Amino acid sequence: MHYHYGLNMKHFYILLISGLLLASSCEIINPDEDMPAKISINSVSFKAEPMQGTDSVDIQDIWIYSDNDLVGAYQIPFTIPILANGNHNLTIRPGVILNGIAATRTINPFYTSINKVINLVPGEIFSFSPTFKYVDGVVFPWNSKGEEDFEEGGISIDSVSGSSTKIRKSKLDVYEGDYSGEIDLDAGHKTYRGQSSKEFNLPKSGAYVVMEMNVKNTQTPLYIGMYVYLPGNTVRDVSHMMVNPTTKWKKLYVNFTELVSYYPNAKSYRVSFKADLGSLDSAKIFIDNIKIMHF
DSSP states (O other): OHHHHHHHHHHHHHHHHHHHHHHHHHHHHOOGGGOOEEEEEOOOEEOOOTTSOOOOOOOOEEEEEETTEEEEEEESSEEEEEOOOEEEEEEEEEEEEGGGOTTOEEEOTTBOOEEEEEEEOTTOEEEEOOEEOBOTTOBOOSSTTSSBOSOSSSOSEEEOTTOSOOEEEESSSOSSSSOEEEEEEBTTBOEEEEEESSOBOOOOTTOOEEEEEEEEESSSOEEEEEEEEETTTEEEEEEEEEEOOOSSOEEEEEEOHHHHHTOTTOOEEEEEEEEEOTTOSOEEEEEEEEEEEEO
16 A cells, blocks of 8 residues: 555656646746737838938838837837837837947937827737838928939039039939939049038027938048138138948938037038048049938
């Protein structure tokens, strides 16, 4: 009897342990009540209206808000958990990189946000492919088209004193459309100095002023800045940023906000472009789709 009792207790403990392991594994495999809802965005698109220029953008990040509380900023593509259930107001805001510096990722105030009320169900994935546009009230003062895309007869960028070459329309390397702007540097043309044909009256006091453009400079840096027109016929040449050479076209968001506001008495501004041949035998710079925007 003692032997038989011990055998039954052994079987009991084995069954008890097996049952506990099975119950535990079921919780790991099927914890429906613990699995959060997820938000997934694999791609975005953009649509500019007439007189707003190109649709070309470089939206790299999405900032997610739930009921006006920041969930986080995420590089596209992404799938992230949302630790909430039921109906919630989801806000999707597009983010860009300012001045080509990865550390300056920010929400673009000129682009619309997407607002949706969604019912967050644990374990479900909610996928979005949002389309953004410019918000109402954005001003595009570069020219009558809203941008310089080099598709028209003239060019709204002039060479200035000290320049040994000029920008011209080119089909050699085009971002989109039929033409881009090309700057050629060689032994006989070592320096480029250019400015926007138009003087811009821009808002100050910290108001957003941003220039979008596409650029491809594979050999030598391109320098971007402003000529600031001050009282007393004074013009100040202000450097702002250097665009390092790369092998591909890139989209730039040049943040002029602080530069413009630094001169509260300025009468107007022109955008400046500069490049030097340096020790190279030759170099080419291509630019396209230049547009300034502000509210």
